[in-house]
Amino acid sequence: MVEAKTQLDVKMKVVDLDVFYGSFQAMKNANLDVPDRRVMALIGPSGCGKSTFLRALNRMHDLTAGARVEGNVTLDGVDIYAADIDPVTVRHRIGMVFQRPNPFPKSIFENVVYGPKIHGERNRKRLLERAEKSLRAAALWDEVKDRLNRSALDLSGGQQQRLCIARVLAVEPEVILMDEPASALDPIATSKIEDLISELKKQYTVIIVTHSMQQAARISDFTSFFLLGELVEVGTTSEIFTRPKDKRTEDYITGRYG
């Protein structure tokens, strides 16, 4: 721990992670340290296992029939796959934003307070405060403050995705996982989401899967490169993009892979 002064705190640590779908091994022996309050980008070609890896970090694979996870994933040093750990608590502390905006077919307000409500908050005033705080943090408050009771489905795609981020923030997680959160959005909505992510890392640890290398370069502090179910290389984003150590990373960065 002497080194800790010069190194960043590790928020999540992945050791020897394997993920299987039935007999197919989608992730082989992945190891990664995720630094606290930084943005970690996961990049690689389609089907390389980056989403599989991400979903192992909040036990979403528990919901998929036939999926199996082996190895260790720790949050603040505690193994989230340990027998005495409730996956519901894990997902309370590690939030997730999906590729396509997936608001509930409820009002904007009911969407944001969904998390607080299921975790027991009943007080209407506190719920309102929480909703405003989360919507402000997700840079959506000014656009929706006059129509909180309108359906979330009436919002644009970009607004819906920021609503989904607000919905995650309202649970007050420590880590936020994002699975290509801007891939279904237009460039303007995308840049809003990117600005938001840069803002979020002041308080949260963000791990983001992206298919866009430019996006990874713009928003992340660290980047991991995945290929064919393997985590090939991890480094600071500038290292990965300028001086990759592995030949495969270099080939991908310079556009020699699809």
Place this chain on the structure above:
Amino acid sequence: MADAAMVNAPDVKQDLSRSRARGRRLVDAVATLLLWSAASIVVGLLLLFVAYLFYKGASVVDWHFLTGNPTAAQAGGGIGPFIYNSFYILLLTLAFTIPIAVSAGMYLQEYASRGRFRQIVQFSAESLATVPSIVMGLFGLLVFVEAFHWHFTALGGALTLTLLNLPAMMRVTQESLAGVPATYREASMALGGTKWQTIVRAILPSAIGPLTTGVVLIAGRIFGETAALIFTAGASVSYGRSAYDPSVWHTAETLSVALYQTHREALVPDADRIGNGAALVLLVMVLLFNIVARVAGRRLSRRLTGKST
């Protein structure tokens, strides 16, 4: 669309292609006509049926007929108690069917893994669904009427109808839940929701529209059911028993059973008149259930999902 491609075809083949295209167009036109006719027959039959019943029954149905008491031997009897009994048994049946079937359907769709128990439940439900209603009626006769010594009761009738409709209601529940996008489930679980919270707060509100539609359609079926009730709820309101009895133990002849009885063994001289009127009332009721099913399902899902369009 086909023509555009033909224009670019080589000259030599052009004539041949044209005649073939004409042949295919003809087949297409004939097929369209045949399918349209088949669809029209369905609509036509319904209209014919409704028109005929209105023609025969419309002059019979008035306030006195709808609310009056049936008579044993003289003309001029009404069908009031039969309507009361129909709704009584309907509500009692739904009170049994909905909790059991919705819970079982929810279990199968959301909880059960694809293991042996799930297969057994599914198989049992499907087998139960194939039992003819008259057989279910005889089962009710043996169990509720004789073994339990209940005699003919509304309760026995309702329980028999529950057995008859459980599988369909279960299937409706399963399909309504299966129709909810997986993304709602994922979103709720990712926010730290338990399975139960996810079902109650995220999935059920989205499934409530189709679920309501299914319930009301099944209600229409229960309302019109006859064979399963003759030997269980009984057919004897006209001789002496209290007509509007709130007890589950009362003999409860429903409208459809009364219709059957009127034609079979009525002593009243105007049995035809009563039959025509009762048939019309029954038909209109069942049609109403179908219309309500559509409207209510749509309304409810719009309210609960908050879509403003």
